[in-house]
Amino acid sequence: VxxxxxxxxxxxxxxxxxxxxxxxxxxxxxxxxxxxxxxxxxxxxxxxxxxxxxxxxxxxxxxxxxxxxxxxxxxxxxxxxxxxxxxxxxxxxxxxxxxxxxxxxxxxxxxxxxxxxxxxxxxxxxxxxxxxxxxxxxxxxxxxxxxxxxxxxxxxTGAELGGALKNVIAIAAGVTMGAGLGDSARAALMTRGFAEMNRLAAAMGARPETLAGLSGLGDLVLTCTSAQSRNYRYGHALGAGETFDPRTTVEGAATAGAAAAIAAARGLEMPVTEMVAALVARRIGVEDAMAALLARPLKEE
Ligand SMILES: NC(=O)C1=CN([C@@H]2O[C@H](COP(=O)(O)OP(=O)(O)OC[C@H]3O[C@@H](n4cnc5c(N)ncnc54)[C@H](OP(=O)(O)O)[C@@H]3O)[C@@H](O)[C@H]2O)C=CC1
Ligand SMILES: O=C(CO)COP(=O)(O)O
Structure with missing residues (x-):
């Protein structure tokens, strides 16, 4: 148009x-x-x-x-x-x-x-x-x-991975809000999710400035904060225990599994992505996913 x-x-x-x-x-x-x-x-x-x-x-x-x-x-x-x-x-x-x-x-x-x-x-x-x-x-x-x-x-590579991985984090942001965990938790997930996006992208040869640009950080901010996003809404429904129309295109659902597999093959830590992959596949529930993320060993930022 x-x-x-x-x-x-x-x-x-x-x-x-x-x-x-x-x-x-x-x-x-x-x-x-x-x-x-x-x-x-x-x-x-x-x-x-x-x-x-x-x-x-x-x-x-x-x-x-x-x-x-x-x-x-x-x-x-x-x-x-x-x-x-x-x-x-x-x-x-x-x-x-x-x-x-x-x-x-x-x-x-x-x-x-x-x-x-x-x-x-x-x-x-x-x-x-x-x-x-x-x-x-x-x-x-x-x-x-x-x-x-x-x-x-x-x-x-950087532009593609930014657009792909932000959808996974948007599902996590939606889950957080749907489960009533609050704006602070969402900001934490967005930030730690962005760190994961950078980790995988760097390992695959992407430039950090691409991830910090429109295709990475820009789209992460939009998709994690707007109810116009299908990935966010899907996560919100998961977090709230509500149903979601399965015909809706939710790119982060498949990409979570794909990214988690790449991370595992390369020995990279991507706990938020792994948790979204597990949630989407119904291998874990929302409460257990949050508890597992919070129970991870304390580390340097
Ligand atoms: N919507 C948005 O705001 C944005 C979307 N994107 C990206 O664009 C991509 C498409 O999203 P979007 O358009 O929203 O998705 P929709 O599900 O709204 O539309 C998908 C379109 O692709 C067609 N389609 C699906 N499978 C096939 C196929 N095998 N052969 C031919 N056509 C097919 C569908 O046709 P049919 O009606 O016949 O099923 C439909 O016209 C996604 O990767 C999304 O992340 C990126 C930025 C913004
Ligand atoms: O990619 C998008 C906005 O940049 C569209 O997001 P959703 O696929 O989550 O609706």
């Missing part, structure tokens, strides 16, 4: 009925109240995107690998908008793109931004990460709009 202010955009979706509805009504079922500009062409025919210079891949992380394997994309630049670690392979979106679409430059668009805010034209700032600096600069220019401000980076 925001990019369509600057020129024609093709929006592909797999659901033909949803495409027909969007064409007819110019409304987006997932973004109530937002009208599709006339410059957005909606299609259920994926081949219509084949000649685009840039494609934004906006589907859930756990669906990306199979989607690309089934539909390798011919476009020169593929920008992943998903946040997470693939549970099956332990890889991020750019590695899945590189594997399935070897002729494409993989890039990542990530940072604190709710789709509804961007579509309403509210100001947002994101990180555009691409290992190839020239492609990254071109994408930054092409995808920035008057209300969407992109900062560029060549640290794809």
């Amino acid at each position: 925001t990019l369509a202010q600057q020129g024609p955009v093709t929006l592909w979706a797999r659901d033909g009925a949803a495409v027909e509805t969007m064409r007819a009504t110019r409304q987006i079922p997932r973004l109530p109240g937002v009208t599709l500009p006339e410059t957005v062409r909606v299609t259920a025919d994926l081949a219509e995107t084949d000649t685009a210079g840039v494609v934004l891949l906006a589907l859930p992380m756990q669906a990306l690998g199979a989607f690309l394997a089934d539909h390798p994309r011919p476009n020169p630049a593929l920008v992943a908008c998903c946040k997470g670690i693939d549970l099956a392979t332990g890889r991020g979106p750019s590695a899945l793109i590189a594997e399935t679409c070897p002729n494409a430059q993989p890039a990542v668009l990530t940072g604190p931004s709710f789709a509804a805010d961007i579509a309403r034209g509210l100001p947002t700032a994101l990180t555009l990460a691409c290992a190839d600096a020239g492609t990254g600069a071109a994408l930054q220019l092409a995808l920035s709009t008057p209300t969407l401000r992109l900062y560029r980076s060549t640290d794809v």
Whole structure:
């Protein structure tokens, strides 16, 4: 919606009925109240995107690998908008793109931004990460709009891991608030969670300044403090012992398990992440999880 202010955009979706509805009504079922500009062409025919210079891949992380394997994309630049670690392979979106679409430059668009805010034209700032600096600069220019401000980076690993791991900590923050443990406990979990994000990212070659930027700290703050976040709301329901619609995309649930497995393989301590993975898998309850975190040996900060 925001990019369509600057020129024609093709929006592909797999659901033909949803495409027909969007064409007819110019409304987006997932973004109530937002009208599709006339410059957005909606299609259920994926081949219509084949000649685009840039494609934004906006589907859930756990669906990306199979989607690309089934539909390798011919476009020169593929920008992943998903946040997470693939549970099956332990890889991020750019590695899945590189594997399935070897002729494409993989890039990542990530940072604190709710789709509804961007579509309403509210100001947002994101990180555009691409290992190839020239492609990254071109994408930054092409995808920035008057209300969407992109900062560029060549640290794809850092940008991906910041966006993936903050969702896990957001679940923990939601659990804390849902269980009535208070704002102080949430701030502690956010801070210690951020330390874990940095630990894993550094071990995987990311730059600390990327984690301290929009794609890491920026998105951590947003997602841990806003009830607009699905990861936060899911955690809140867990903490409060309430049900949660299982059809909702909650990226941190799978990513908690993937990150905990990587940390274990590398001998890294990630107690908050491990606890979220255990909570999601129902191996532990909220009270026991909190007690276990508080009972850890005292240490230097
Ligand atoms: N929503 C937001 O505010 C933000 C989301 N993100 C990230 O974007 C990614 C997608 O999230 P979001 O759009 O909110 O998720 P939703 O669940 O709202 O939408 C997912 C979309 O992907 C489609 N989809 C799912 N599986 C497949 C598949 N196998 N093949 C083709 N299409 C598929 C769905 O189609 P169908 O309707 O047919 O199921 C739907 O259109 C996530 O990684 C999320 O973290 C990042 C920043 C902000
Ligand atoms: O990543 C997001 C905001 O930057 C969206 O968060 P949720 O997936 O938790 O809704």
